[in-house]
Amino acid sequence: MKKLIAIQIVSVMLLLAVTQQLCAQGCVAVRSNGAMCTRSHADTSADSHNWQLTTGYRYFHSFRHFVGTEEQKHRVAEGTDVRNWQHAVDFTLVRKLNNRMSIAVNMPIISNRRSSMYEHYGNSSTSPNARRETSSFGIGDIRITAYRWMLDPLKSRRGNIQVGLGLKLPTGDYRYNDFFWKNDSTKVLGPVDQSIQLGDGGTGISLELNGYYVFTKELSAYGNFYYLSNPREQNGVSTARGGTTTNANILYGSSVMSVPDQYMVRGGLNLMLGAFSASAGVRLEAIPSEDLIGGSSGFRRPGRIFGAEPGVAYQLKKVNLFATVPYWFSKNRTQSYADKMRTKATGIYTQGDAAFSDYSINIGCTVKF
Template identity: 65%
Template sequence: MLKSTFERTKQYYLRIALLAIPLLSLQELAEAQGCVAIRSTGAVCMKPQAGIESGWQVNMIYRYFRSFRHFVGTEEQKERLENHTEVINWQHTLDLSLVRTFNSRWSLSFNVPVLANTRSSMYEHYGNGSKSPNARQQTHSFGIGDIRFAVYRWLLDPAKSRKGNIQAGLGLKLPTGDYQFQDYFVKNDSTRVLGPVDQSIQLGDGGTGFTTELNGYYNFSHRFSVYGSFYYLFNPREQNGVSTARGGAVSASAVQYGTAVMSVPDQYMVRLGANYVLQHLTLSGGGRMECVPAKDLIGGSGGFRRPGYVISVEPGLSYTFKKLVFFSTVPVALQRNRTQSYGDKLQTQATGVYKQGDAAFADYSINIGMSVRL
């Protein structure tokens, strides 16, 4: 009887360990929140694997959002919607990953994102002041994004630390996504110009980067636990050389303030939350912050970028079978902030007039995925 009770308790803790950080893969899924180009670098469903010595895991995560609300700082530019001059981005991402667990501590992941983006605007085509019924046009991009490899290690022995643990990760991001993707910009009823699409819907950023991660959890009981994760992408390359003129001539101000070509920015994400387990169903709730900083930690920060961050509340749930997990989260934005860019600061210093650009953000995103342990 005592042995049976011990085994049930052991199984409970193993289940909690496997689900304690629900959808930790989504810390890499820092997909673009509209015009602030927080790109997908691949999803890894790296849940705690306490007690699992070796094996393979396949993960698939789909993400969708629609951005259309413009912000300068934290102030929404509501007139953009009223005047119908808003920029709208629709983004669909399918992240595919393969994870090899070598033992109870070490694992390796390989991540490939596939992206399909559509961008609707007036200013890039006929112009916001145009009265033509054809003024609003679309540009598109589709293909594989930046592939990433990452290695992970549990810092504490999972066999001895069943209540809590911390996982560290180090990854390499390769510039496999097309960062020069082009489409046609419609300038009037008879003229179309081929040029690079906006930075927010480019498939990659053009830089070789490396990622660092920390994932942690703590089980207060067999039902209740807390989790946290931190992810940072370092992009040492300053600019990728892609024009921001959309097939036209670069403006003098863009040349003067260093925004004539696209920047290769860093990005990071922080997540904190709690889980509650009900048999095979796990409910989660927490907070999430995604950010493109104005300055990189390594390398220069010149070139065009739209820095900013999104703070969201993140409800989620997952359902576990023996070797299969289905999961979903819906981060809902609480605060959106388009911060002052490096180019904005240069222009402010040169002219004495404060400059801060805008960016479009989504209200929420939808993440749906599954993980299969082979």
């Protein structure tokens, strides 16, 4: 019985492992900051495996533009839509200190590609070469996190709550440059769009709450909350893409990139069938328009996505394989701080757009050693 409960909890928590990361959903720059916010199950017995390595792969393609909750379908029809592709691999190494405490280090490696017209020739161009691409590749922001189970695992076998406090380091290149084409013969070098920068340039503080409860031998529930606070207001990187910024952008504070907060909430149920398990849950990811600590000026595309998150996992002796496919049925590009300033100054309501993906694919494995 104890072994079965432990296996159930392992499956629930490892299903969370790769999907706990926050990932960019197109133009809304929700960055990857760690594939594992939940380390493993709360140990209910002696375990000689004090190290754990999780490798997770993520993919998405965004192209659907929204202003608020209204989709701008004409962008795809006209061919002026912005398209982002991301491939990312997260490596998370966990050291278990005892049955309640652990420390984790996460390093993402990210490959981004962005296709657009407006950043190059302009959306009104009739040139067949108007659609061009920019890209970025490298290490993202590294995160170090300490975790503690709040209840004694030896006494609370059916459920537990885990608290994590982390430090996000600005190791990802947030000044990544590529070429922007102005016509068939002229190109300029400048910082790529915020959504495909490898980092945000800020040192952040992350807070996590992770929990589970086992109802029966087959059925259990899970829940997670993650908030990344970035006290730095701006990172100084120009949004002009190698050109000259406009007076309006300077006036309303969007001439340089902001360093935004981000958060995630998720929860659901897990069904255990031998070594195989399946989960069904919901997931919310968001970039707020204003930060919890520090100022909020600078360019950002705030927004939130909400959707269903099915997943499967298979437990071997020391290896757990898992996959999830979050499907976003609600997309909302909210009003940014700069939008609010402009609305107040001009009396004309202003709200920018952003591109979102329909779904993302997450696969990975966890190995104990």
